[in-house]
Amino acid sequence: MKKIVEILAPAGSFESMKAAVAAGADAVYIGGSRFGARAFAENPGEDKLLEAIDYVHLHGRKLYLTVNTLMKEQEMKELFEYLLPYYRQGLDAVIVQDLGVLSFVREHFPDLPIHASTQMTITGVYGAGLLKELGAERVVTARELSLKEIRQIHQQVDVEIESFVHGALCYCYSGQCLFSSLIGGRSGNRGRCAQTCRLPFDVKDKGKTLGKKEERYCLSLKDLSTLDLIPDMIEAGVYSMKIEGRMKSPRYTAGVVSIYRKYADLYLEKGRNGYKVEDGDRKVLLDLFDRGGQTDGYYKKHNGRDMIVWKEKPSFREGNNQLFDMLDREYVDKQLKVAVSGKIFLSEGEKASLTLASQEHRIVIEGDLVMTALNQPMSEEKVLKQLNKTGNTPFLFENLEAEINGNVFVPVQALNELRRRGLEELEAEILREYKREYPQNEVSGEGNNVLKIPVSEPAKLTVSLEKPECFDAVVCNPDVYRLYIEAAHFESERWSQYVNVCHEKGKECYLTMPHIFRTEAQLFFDRHQNYLKEAGFDGFLIRSMEEPGYLKKTGIRGNLVFDFGVYGMNNQAQKMLKNLGADEITWPVELNSRELEKLEIPGELLIYGRLPMMVTAQCIHQGMERCDKTPVELNLKDRMGKEFPVRNHCVFCYNSIYNSAPLSLLGLSDTVSSLSPASLRLQFTTEGPGETETIIKAFSDEFLRGKKAEMNLPEFTRGHFKRGIE
Known part of the structure; x- marks a missing residue:
């Protein structure tokens, strides 16, 4: 039995959509005027997008709309009116990142399929299963997943799997990048990534520059190309x-689609034994775009130096004009037609009749009365020649017959009118099955009133720690209510001791789960499950959609605090997080104070700490030196002289790249207090014990005791607390 494979093409414009369809794409994904993760593409307006939906349907293809950005509360009110015309036109699916959007679509457009974007950072069975329960029929896997991990999802979760096969790779796990956002206010979560990772950086180790002088593009990945892996991916x-x-x-769209169409079909027809990739096709893909080589990505390895570009992209490459001309001729400029079969019946004294059939649709249309020819009767050849002139219509006759009885005469204008009406009716008939009606009791979105849940007591101070050597400086401080200790760096054998000391000091102790929960994390927690159960943590800081499911399956109990990387950017998203088991929510770090006011559920607010700008499967330490399973701290230095700390969390095999300056809301306690947060978090990553102690005292003085506090930070940022993002 042949497997079914969908070739899904990008369409940043109406022209790219047409080129993709002409080249053999089964479906295209495209953004509208708003809410798409490529805000700077030539996204079509409403009229053109409605036309695009009809176009793909006429050709038997599908169109998915990208609504895959995080939504602010005020934008949720605009979502219904935005989606309604596309829904009515027959939109095939929406691709979403925001849990609030997912919930909204399920509620207001229950029969509209939902695809969970790669921006959701789905890395395993638990996350995929969760999204399936929430109503997603398809999951777009994180680009970093291996074939083995994808196979596990396929075998254990009844959900369609969509995975990237070609094109640009992000250095960061999608949905976990704040680099562009914090540097220039252009958020990747809002479709405005400035591609900061494509810039040069120096890698520093205690002031010493590592690597070769010409190899400064350490965050720039080669483009993905998986022709050799198509059999493996399908299987x-x-x-x-x-x-x-x-x-x-x-x-570009046409060229890449045509090649992947060719090889998907080759495998489906001849299987693995008959599958072979031609070198000429590899060259075509490089001629279409070459950043510095290609890689088959993460499907068979966790990371690697050979996946990085390292050197600057050449400023000029001579184009393959012969290839470009062919692509323009065969796909870009070619008007793709829908095949039609037709039969016209002409008999003296009866109405002309035209039967048209296409894609299992059949219509019959009648015209004027057929007259008797006074002189020369119309021949079958003349009738067929006239009807075959389909011109600018989307149709082309592949078979046309005429049945003529008697000496007939029909004016050319009447034949033209019959053909025009027939093709219009056929088009309407084909598209009719895609159209939807919406009930008359339409809604306009969520209400405008913010019903803030009151906070019964003043905000408490919590502290998040990565370094065990800072533990004593924190646990002895009477102002700290709760400690979060990092699972990657606090030894599991001593978890019980850390918890006991916290409890002796009257404090809660939570375990900070990894940013990325994949095979390495599951194996780690499986091996250390006894330590985890014996420790008796009061709760867990959840940083991945996979983790609640894992903890539930293993029977490990405790309060769950969802971190800011499990996004609750709007009230509907926050309610979803609560439904998923969140006892507490960390407020998003990309909202400003005015936007935080609109959130109904009091959250934990980060008031100090270096924000993780990237969470990556790649390892700077491995790329510059070696993989020795030893956590180290390096620095990335950019063109402006800013240095960004980098830590490798070897236990879970991922890197964190932190902001060059810590977030600090010191001096803004009045504004913070007006937001009524449930708790205030200090997050320590690179700081030592003495620095940690000093910072806690300053923030305690101001935020808990109302004293004027001063602290000589060499550099700090307000993050997005004041400026926000577009």
Whole structure:
């Protein structure tokens, strides 16, 4: 039995959409005028997008709308009116990142399929299963997943799997990047990534520059190209093979789609034994776009130096004009037609009749009365020649017959009118099955009133620690209510001791789960499950959609605090997080104070700490030196002289790249207090014990005792607390 595979193409414009369809794409994904993760693509307006939906349906394809950005509370009120016309037109699915959007679509458009974006950072069975329960019929896996991990999802969760097969790779796990956001206010979570990772950086180790002088593009990944892996991907359970490139040209889209169409079909027809990739096709893909080589990505390895570009992209490459001309001729400029079969019946004294059939649709339309010819009767050849002139219509006759009885005469204008009406009716008939009605009791979105849940007592101070050597400085401080200790760096054998000391000091102790929960994390916690159960943690800081499911399955109990990277940017998203088991929520770090006011559920507010700007499967230490399973702290130095600390969390095999300056809301206690947060968090990453103690005292004085506090930080940032993001 042949497997079914979908070739999914990017469409940053109407022209790219047409090129993708012409080249053989089964479906395209495209953004509208708002809420898409490529805000700077030539996204079509409403009229053009409605036309695009009809276009793909006429050609038997599908169109998915990207609504895959995080939504602010005020934007949720606009979502219904935005989606309604596309829903009515027959939109095939929406791709979403925001849990509030997912909930909204399920409620207001229950029969509209939902695809969970790669921005949701789905890395395993638990996250995929959760989204399936929430109503997603498809999960777009994180680009970093291995074929083995994808196969596990396919075998254990009844959900369609969509995975990237070609195009640009992000250095960071999608949905976990704040680099562009914190540097320039252009958030990747809002479709405005400035691609900071494509810039040069020096890697520093205690002031010494590592690596070769010409190898400064350490965050710039090669483009993904998986022609050799197509059999493996299909057999692992990948249904939709996704091509990246909504910012690319129609020519690029057509070229890449045509090649992946060719090889998917080759495997489906001849199987693994008959599958072989031609070197000429590899060259075509490089001729279409070459950043510095290609990689088959993470499907068979966790990371690697050979996946990085390292050197600057050449400023000029001679184009393959012969290839470009062919792509323009065959796909970009070619008007794709829908095949139609037709038969016209002409008999003296009866109405002309035209039967048209296409894609299992059949219509019959009648015209004027057929007259008797006074002189020369109309021949079958003349009738068919006239009807075959389909011109600018989307149709082309592949078969046309005429049945003529008697000496007939029909004016050319009447034949033209019959053909025009027939093709219009056929088009309407084909599209009719896609159209939807919406009940008359339409809604306009969520209400405007913010019903803030009151906080019964003053905000308490919590502290998050990465370094065990800072524990004593924190646990002895009477102002600290709760400690979060990092699972990656606090030895599991001593978890019980840390918890006991906290309890002796009258404090809660929570375990900070990893940012990324994949095979390494599951194996780690499986091995240390006894330590985890014996420790008796009061709760867990949840940083991945996978973790609640894992803890539930293993029977480990405790309060769950969802961190800011499990996004609750709007009230509907926050309610979803509560429904998923969140006892407490960390407020998003990309909202400003005015936007935080609109959130109904009091959350924990980060008031100090270096924000993780990237969470990566790649390892700077490995790329510059070696993989010795030893956590180290390096620094990335950018062109402006800013240095960003980098830590490798070897237990879970991922890196964190932190902001060059810590967030500090010292001096803004009045504004913070007006927001009524449930708790205030100090987050320590690179600080030593003495610095940690000094910072806690300053923030305690101001935020708990109302004293004027001063602290000589060499550099700090207000983050997005004042400026927010677009």
